[in-house]
Amino acid sequence: MLYNSHWELLLSNQVDKKSFIDEIVKGESIAELYFLKNLKGLLFSDLAIEKFIKREYQYDSIASTTSARKLCTFSSGERKKEFLKHCIAQKPDFIIFDNPLDHLDQLSRKNLEEAITKLAQHTIIIQIVNRKSDLFSFTSNKAQLIDNSFTFHPIDSSEIKESSISKTLLPESLDVGEPMSNPLVKLNHVSVSYEDRKIINSISWEINKGDFWQLIGPNGSGKSTILSLINGDNAKGYGQDLHLFGTKKGSGESVWDIKKNIGYFSTAMMDLFQKNHTLEQMILSGFFDSIGLYIEPTTHQKIVVSQWLEVIKMSHLKNKIFTQLSIGQQRVALIVRAVLKHPPLVILDEPVEGLDDSNTALVTQLINLLVKESSMAILYVSHRIEPNLIPKFIFELIPNENGSIGQIKN
Incomplete structure (x- = not known):
């Protein structure tokens, strides 16, 4: 009987996920899940984990009943594992899993999937995902939701059609400065430790003009540390053999001297753009490195943005409020904003996490x-290894007891 109660749901990014989850919890409006009414349910999601950690900070206590450590001290994979233990300890009738495999390395994904499959023997599982590849296999109850009617449809097995990106020449940069010499970034036997714990150990790596790299490694292996060294935010780079855009770290350059050479995107940036700026204004703000447009752009700058909107086939949306766009459209626009000035280096930190298959195709x-x-x-x-993205090189961080080492994979 319990087996027939589990559901796996594939959601388009057009669906208001928060409202949908609220409806599940109420157990009234969604006929297929009406049986959950009056049952005790919990939400397992990245947002729920963040709220849990905030409570630990707020009360300076360990909120978990299953560990003697604060949740924030665990890596992403272990954090989800510990939070799942906490959820199970509450003895709920059902747990809603919202994209549980996001931000996890392959081993952590496998371990969490095994834990959820085992949990399904005695607890109802409602799994919500945006990617077909993230669906589990322990239930035959599967459905696809495409809009806010919350209607259950059979999952479409057809291939995703190619997205609306114009295959044309890119708009040129307005700032034609001195050409940057190679390497753009050079780490030579760089190591970083925190409180006597070595995070990365003797990392050597070069990034040159026109390179396409993918940085991979298990949760907690030091990817964020590497990025913080490259973008100038990490003080641990001082005194080491670290060269950024032709200058040795600590030679009198400011953080902004480094950042002007980098176009950066991360999913966390989505939260910064919540005001009523139009799509055009949001992209134009990239010329001024501001969150929102507060300086009157030049005619030439507006022309360049118009050209970019043509490339991504969003010219008809230029006056639409940015927050009213689909998540995929917002991601594409923020990436355009990051590359607007043709910076020597573009860092894209998990740009497809949380996107459905259609919007992932758009970004890739x-x-x-x-x-x-x-x-x-x-x-x-x-x-994730996206089948339609083929990096020229892969730099892999491999953890060991003395800190992660780096390995180049062709």
């Missing part, structure tokens, strides 16, 4: 266009 097509039509070096950070 834009990345492929940037690789093909520009001289910008691209550093793509993700646990």
